Amino acid sequence: MILVFGEEFERDVTYELVALAKRLGDYKVVVREDFDDIDGDVIRVERLNWKVVKELHDRFKPEGVLFANAPSGMDLAPKLAGITGIPMVTNVIKLENGDRFKATSLTYGGKVLVDLEVDKPSIFVVNRGYYDPNEGRGTPKVEKLDLDFEDDVELIEVVKPEEDVDISKAEVVVSVGRGIGDESNIELAKELAELLNGVVAGSRPIIDQGWLPKSRQVGRSGKTVTGKVYIALGISGATEHVEGVKAKNVIAVNTDRDAPIFRIAKVGVVADVNELLPVLIEKLREIKS
């Protein structure tokens, strides 16, 4: 039996986990929130913390446990592995059931895949975007369990970011990464965005540096861009970043022709953004004038 723990803070990924679980065998899905269209056996609990996870793990003795590579799953899965000592695989993009589990994990910043064979029971933290969430939707058979264990971690406040622009809704996003080199070069990206009637955004290292506000972050921890064009300038394309890129057309500029960002790009340009941008901007200015 496969035990799926729904993602508390990012609900949609739960359906992807269910889609995967259906391929692996019998399954039960544990959720806290009011999910009313999960296909299969659903266990609803008041709280979803590590004590509840441990209790349900002990009760059902699953051969495999699925968590999402998301805020809640990334806390609960390793805690369970630490307590029980059972094997744990992260960044899973493919999983098959047999005498042992066969898992594929995407690692080294998206540059390497590793095929693994894993003993049962085991824990898997699954990346989003690899299983169709619609396959996880259906009619639930709900069982409510009264498992009200207090946790050593208590949510006291949720803070939403102040937004000047919603990059998730912009049609054209010009996004900068570490390859931009220096804060002053962000002005070039802003100018390009202006010339293309777009907005400027960035990957995590740029936000960490404080060069752009948090509201401009693209990726797992930031926003998902869904517009017409995403222009990635000097962004390597780590898994956490590309999970947030769902634009119809991706154009990537990077000096490393093996950069993972090229795997999601329609057009890739092998170049130093800081050499390319001034020339490109000049040409666009000429056209505009």
Place this chain on the structure above:
Amino acid sequence: MRIGAIVRIVPDLVMGIEIEESEIVPFKYVPNERDEHALEEAVVFKEKTGGTLEVVGIVDDELRDDEAMEEALALAYAKGADSLKKIVLNRRTFDRREVARAIADHFKDYDVVMVGIQSIDSFAGYLGGILSGVLGYSYVGGVVGVDYDGGLIVQKELGGGVVGKFRVKTPAILGVVSAERPITFVPLVKLRQAMKEMKVEEIEVEVPDMGGIEVVRFYEPEKPEITLLEGDVEELADKLVEVFKSLSLV
């Protein structure tokens, strides 16, 4: 308040790696970026609480003298760490359960331990979370800020730019994704001085064999067919303008 921070080294992806079926061969190692954030946050937390900060490097035996580990510890010293330790794992393992069990005894007396939420070479667990399970400590990952009001208040990313504030019981392990301030720059002169002055206690530990995960092969993901433009900058700019025109952007 006794604060700990863990620093590790990982393959430098900028310098490149060689992907062999049985192993990944790095050309160079660098301090793990998320651990650099954990260290920075630990320094901030020391400043807020007036606590003591002990920084612990964790490294495989074959890399015990690698300059990246020396650099990671020297950076910690230069930023204000009160003491430094280096835990040397007697054998290399990708399995974070094994690392956590090997080092657990050395993390029993802290109030708060900060560690990068993950390292780029991980595929078998997150060290901080597993260590918390082994020790019975509280755990929060995705941490972007830590405060103290007599108790621990932790800010955690919840996705989409949303942050949750959590009250966390101590002792706790925090998986830091990003420090609340940009990482402070340490000039080369100060770093060299730190390398000369710092004293590092070395501890060798045995890594248990827990089994259960077998690597079948490492390989490169397939490269989808894309239009790849290469050449001089003038030429590339012209081609990009054509691409923009085809998308009705100009």
